[in-house]
Amino acid sequence: MAGTQPEIRTFLCRSDNIGVLIRDPATGACAAIDVPEAAPVLRTLAETGWRLTDILVTHRHADHIEGIPEVKRATGARVTAPAKAAGAVPDVDVTVSEGDTVRVGDLVAQVWETPGHCADHVTYWFREAGIVFAGDTLFTLGCGRVMESPPETLWHSLTRFLALPDETQVFSGHDYVLANARFALAADPANANVKARMVDAERAQREGRFLIPSALGTEKATNPFLRSTEPALARSVDLTPGGDPTAVFVALRAWKNRF
Incomplete structure (x- = not known):
């Protein structure tokens, strides 16, 4: 930059x-x-x-x-x-x-x-x-x-x-990384990037670090809420892939509230 x-x-x-x-x-x-x-x-x-x-x-x-x-x-x-x-x-x-x-x-x-x-x-x-x-x-x-x-x-x-x-x-504003990683794995279990990020989150907790900041490109690859346009996330909330990503996000956020 x-x-x-x-x-x-x-x-x-x-x-x-x-x-x-x-x-x-x-x-x-x-x-x-x-x-x-x-x-x-x-x-x-x-x-x-x-x-x-x-x-x-x-x-x-x-x-x-x-x-x-x-x-x-x-x-x-x-x-x-x-x-x-x-x-x-x-x-x-x-x-x-x-x-x-x-x-x-x-x-x-x-x-x-x-x-x-x-x-x-x-x-x-x-x-x-x-x-x-x-x-x-x-x-x-x-x-x-x-x-x-x-x-x-x-x-x-x-x-x-x-x-x-x-x-x-x-x-x-908060270090919720480990809890967020667990939800990301549940919502996007086949995503190898999420699996690797979970390992990073667990290591950071052991070492007393936090994964903040995070590169936006990494978030686009691993953050389920930013991936509401992806077919895998639609399927994870029982919606038809290719539909409205807003509906996928709403369903993901409701799931996370209960997670």
Whole structure:
């Protein structure tokens, strides 16, 4: 990818949230993607010596925003949040909507509205860097639980990721990889790529790692929700291959809810 390549740190927050810092080495500007918990963010800043300038909020759920007040007090970082969530996110300085751009130094991200998990969810796509921060919309081997809309809304949001280059690195908001891998195997048992990914997930758990970020090309090959257009996934939910992928997605999401 062209342009400035950012420095990134990922770390665990709470029990399974993924904290992320992204820094522009040219300017020193640094952003946290959500603040699930203040202490891990502040600790990583201290370890790296980075200065936090921005907090980019993906959605209003408490496990993504509850650390914001403490981190903002400690750093003075500017808080950017979805316009549709502004009243629920603390200490907001800037609101964004579909088509807006945000800057972290020389790094530029396009804002997508990606509802489905919740109505106010946004995604930050750093096109030049080849990075997308998907929050709780798209996970490694999975997708978010539908909470405030018909499941068709989440499918529409997910189709936007399918148009991105395979090398795009997807950062998601939680480490659900092992549970997602088990479901992917159940839904797509003949997929050799999924079997290999299950091995990767088990190894990562043993070694205390998480498989985040994940290359979008890998997700296209292994994530059952992104593969709702594939005949194998239609058959797995007793639907006719070649039919409406939306119906396949809806059935897969309902199955995952019970899994």
